[in-house]
Amino acid sequence: MIDHLLNVSLTHRRPVTVRDSGGGQSTTWLPLGTVRGRVSQPTSSVEREEADQHGADLTYPVYLGPRADVRRGDELLDVVGGGRMFEVLAVYPPSQPIYLRADCRLRQSEEEGL
Secondary structure (H helix, E strand, O other), X not given: OOHXXXXXXXXXXXXXXXXXXXXXXXXXXXXXXXXXXXXXXXXXXXXXXXXXXXXXXXXXXXXXXXXOOOOOOOEEEEOOOOOEEEEEEEEEOOOOOOOEEEEEEEEEEOOOOO
């Protein structure tokens, strides 16, 4: 087990689609509690320009306990680490059930990179 290496508490949220009174639907975020994790250094960076805002999408591997119910599309919020919001892109169970790896995206504005 890697529990002794999981040094960050992450708020776990999952998107849920709900119908509204007008016949449409909207997405809301369902809080699922906290999970213990370890956020490693980013593995890649992709520059982006969107609506005249420059920045980068950073990909981070986040290691979790083997029973964490984290899925693609979920969000992990590191409140203590400056409020970083990680979007889960993919989840990889290893061959041995020792940990769970989630590749996550963090959007970084140009000002944050200073």
